[in-house]
Each structure stands twice: as C-alpha cells, then as structure tokens.
Amino acid sequence: MLLSTVGLGLLYTAQLALANCNHDNCLRAVIASAFTTRSGSADCTSYFQTTVETNSIGQTVSVITPTNIPTYASACSGSVRYSSACSCVGASNVVITTPAPTPTCAAGTLSCNGGPCQDVLSDPNNCGVCGNVKWWPKLTIPAIKAIKPDNRYNMDEAGIIEGIGDNGLVVGSIHKRFIQKKHPGSKAWTSFIECISAIGRSLDPLVIFKGKSVQQQWFKTTLDEFKGWKFTSTENGWTIDDTALEWLQKVFILQTALHDLSEARLLVLDGHGSHETIEFM
Numbered sequence: 001m002l003l004s005t006v007g008l009g010l011l012y013t014a015q016l017a018l019a020n021c022n023h024d025n026c027l028r029a030v031i032a033s034a035f036t037t038r039s040g041s042a043d044c045t046s047y048f049q050t051t052v053e054t055n056s057i058g059q060t061v062s063v064i065t066p067t068n069i070p071t072y073a074s075a076c077s078g079s080v081r082y083s084s085a086c087s088c089v090g091a092s093n094v095v096i097t098t099p100a101p102t103p104t105c106a107a108g109t110l111s112c113n114g115g116p117c118q119d120v121l122s123d124p125n126n127c128g129v130c131g132n133v134k135w136w137p138k139l140t141i142p143a144i145k146a147i148k149p150d151n152r153y154n155m156d157e158a159g160i161i162e163g164i165g166d167n168g169l170v171v172g173s174i175h176k177r178f179i180q181k182k183h184p185g186s187k188a189w190t191s192f193i194e195c196i197s198a199i200g201r202s203l204d205p206l207v208i209f210k211g212k213s214v215q216q217q218w219f220k221t222t223l224d225e226f227k228g229w230k231f232t233s234t235e236n237g238w239t240i241d242d243t244a245l246e247w248l249q250k251v252f253i254l255q256t257a258l259h260d261l262s263e264a265r266l267l268v269l270d271g272h273g274s275h276e277t278i279e280f281m
Contacts, residue, residue, distance in 0.1 A: 021088035025075035030085040032072075043070050044086030048093045053100035062100065147266045153203075153256065154268040155195040155247075157239050162188045189237040193247045203255045204228035206247040210237030244274035
C-alpha cells in the first residue's frame, strides 16, 4: 500500500509539471521512455545529478556535472531545452557528496588530503594546503635521506609546576565530610629540554630552574641518578636564547659527536624564537 501511494504521488507530481509544459518534440522524446532503447526519466535523473568529491578534511576537490544529452533527445537544441523537458517529467537537481579517490603520486610529489599531487620540493608553501605540515616533505631531499637514522634527532621543551601533582595522600579525621588539602606555597615553573634519536637513543636533558642561579639545596645529597644531566636557571624558568644555545653546545653537539666527520647529523626542532637566533643557527 505504501509503495502504491508513493507511486501515485510521483505520477501526480509529474502530471502537474506536464500541465504547464510546452509539448514540443524535445519533451515528446523525453516522455517516450516506454521504448526499450530509451530511459527518459532515468536519464533526466542522472543529468540533474551533481557529484561533489571532497578530501579527508571536507574540502571540495572536484564537482562533476553531466553534460551529455542522450541521442534520442536530439530534438532538444541544447542543455537549456533538455533541462526544461526533464523538469517537466518531474526530475530535479540532486547533489551527492562522496570522498575523492586518493591519487597515486610519483616520487618527490605529495597529495595533501586527497588533493592533486604537488612537487613538495619546489612548492614554496611545502604543500601548505595540508595545514601545519610544512617541514616533513623536506625529509625527501636526497641529502637528508642520506643521513643515517641513528644520526637523526628531535628536540622539544616541556615543563612542570612545583607543588602540583596528579595524586597524593591526605590525612584527616573520619568524622569530617570534607578535608582541606594544602599545597606548597611555591608554584615555580621548571622547564627541561629533551632530545631523542630516530632509533630511540635519548640525550641527557637540560633542566631550567626559576632563579638567578642554581642552588645546592634544591638537590639531594648525591646526584648519581641524575648523572650527565645539565642544570641551569632563568628569571622565569622558561627557555631563552642563552639556554637554547647552552643546550646546543653542552648537550647536543657533545653527546652526538661523530667519529666519521664525513657523516651528517639532523636536528628537527620547532619554530621557537630561541632556535632561530644567529648564534644557534
């Protein structure tokens, strides 16, 4: 019963459309879909269908709109008359969104989010349509590819606030529903610079305390478990130009020294201002 109702509704809609249409040879050719060699309504539906292909982040890659008019509708002088005739039989515009196929790119090129292949080495934006992906295509440069994995390093800064922990124990009375937890008065920021190689070898960190100088009372009696670590201080406990240069000279260069001077090292780091000074470069 439901299918019959739907069918009658579509037929009624088509009849209303036909009542206001010019019954010329173009429309007659479209209506004559009873012939086995013709499929007027289905062809009209396909003609009005627009396919929008999008990449992995929802950006439109291409829009496909059919332009071929069936040969049996040769009486329609062009797309305008054929579209008008298709509208008269109840066809309407339909937009379908579908993922774009990922292209196969040649060596030295890259598809960003399903888009066209780009020359990542000559593109000034380094495939900027990928968002913040601006540096890693440079790893395909022959001189960088030749660097051994154990000579490739990545460094970064991180930090912690003194007195703030993930968990802890609180002693209180069982007769009270709430117990106040007391935090240490100091909430100084302490930074550290870490570095690790592509094969998992980590360098000794540089710890940056807040203060004018590093104080002996900040440490345990023995520093055996921190052997090799470097300690310094800045006014706010953050990395500044001098500390970045100190890490480069006293940690990275010394701990990654190569026996074969013909080999190269690679250091990947972010765009922090302390990494872009003339002295650091």
